Amino acid sequence: MENNTVSFYFNLTMFVKIGHYHYPAFVFCLLLYSFIVSANFVIILVILRERTLHEPMYMFIALLSVNSLYGSAGFFPRFLMDLLSDSHLISRPACFTQIYVIYTYASYELTILSIMAYDRYVAVCHPLHYHRKMTSKMVFNLAAVAWVFPAFGLIACISLSARLPLCGNEIQKVFCANWNVVKLSCVTTVANNIVGMLLTIATVFLPLFYVLYTYLRIVIVCWKKSAEFKGKVLQSCLPHMVSFVIYSITGFCDIALSRYDVQDINPFVAVILSLEFVVIPPVLNPLVYGLKLPEIRRHILRMLPSYKQ
Template identity: 40%
Template structure:
């Protein structure tokens, strides 16, 4: 038996031979990755370069776009290499790095979404106190905490799986996962299982609970206010709700797939759904916010005209 850090590589058995179609898949994945990078970088540049967008809501959006780049970069280059390769293995250090990137991305995403819902709650339910309660210093601290806590939590997670004694090195996945390594362990994994559940609860259900509470308050204010108030609130909250529902669905399936036996799900469907939250969320988030927020649309037009 070897511990996880002593293994030289892991084998990813979920890949299957696609013949010449692998070049088609490579082109599709590369195009998606370029679109994700281009759209998120564009919006980050637009927000940073326009002082009119240096408001809490847009700064939280900028943090969200940076996280989309971080998460997709933790998967797409690796996926492109695996698609063209005939031997689907990954070195142990790279596997741990990918676990850190993917899991940190998920935790930061939910924290960012909770932060944005809190910002909308203050703007709609406490408009007179908004400027005093959402200062620039407070925004900076909230963004730092949103990133720092998940990063520390995932580093602890990796430190717990590294010493595990493993009886194999084959994972039935297309990328590395924490619980996939835990299932290979011959040693006691109770601490890993308990910590994994605690982290899942704190980083997924904790932020979702905050979002649920804030939206109950927002909707109560909307329905008791005028028609104009309802329309304004819905126009600012609908992109956030769309992003939240999309990411929550994908993450819940990912948790179910990693924790329970999903052998009755077709292999191709399982692969697509396991990649969904790492592809569709970074792709659709800039589109959702870019199309729905007039300030961002006008700033993008001004930037493109300036370049032309």
């Protein structure tokens, strides 16, 4: 029976560290999930309804909100169930499905932020050619690449992990993570490490350096322009820069935690760090774009009954 448990189930051990805070944590996370769904749905609805927002920048913002809903759906329902449960076992198929959803969510976030950076780069550095370059077909192709490439790359990576014979079943997280599973392997994981490194370079470091490059070019162009021009550029680029910085910090925290022995970290801090990148971006993205971009903010306010009166 024990061998079957090790073979077919993983135990998410970090829930023990939450202790007597299970019920308050459940209520708080349920409200948080409700806010994520509502806020991102409002952003998507506003952009789809208003024809004036059918522009590349706003369509990419809608994609970002769709990704937030996707990633949250892959994390919160199972997490909320585990908060109320005494047992935190998860089957292997369910674990690898969760890994796939959360990791594709993480990859999509970076690839979408990258194509948003390209959109801002063209708009600021090549304004006369913007409508020629950012056609509906180009927007569709960029979105397709942003979604398709990480999906296939992660299928290859997770397939390798799913075939590993494991000598344990304890995952020191509140959700399934690929590296934590690989560490349980009874055999060498050189192939997993190589594929994982190549995938990390393609889906993390290349988008990261590309975003930094585009904003360096934008800064160079703005340097010689008027204060009014700089203000307009800052207004359109600031939400994207905030989203990019937030996601980079939360992603780094999760990667660092995966490579570190959580036994040496304060239990409360370990849980918070493990939740950051699946909670903070979906919460802050609709706030950042809804509050900072006047076009979206105005249409959201028009939806409120008090504003109409």
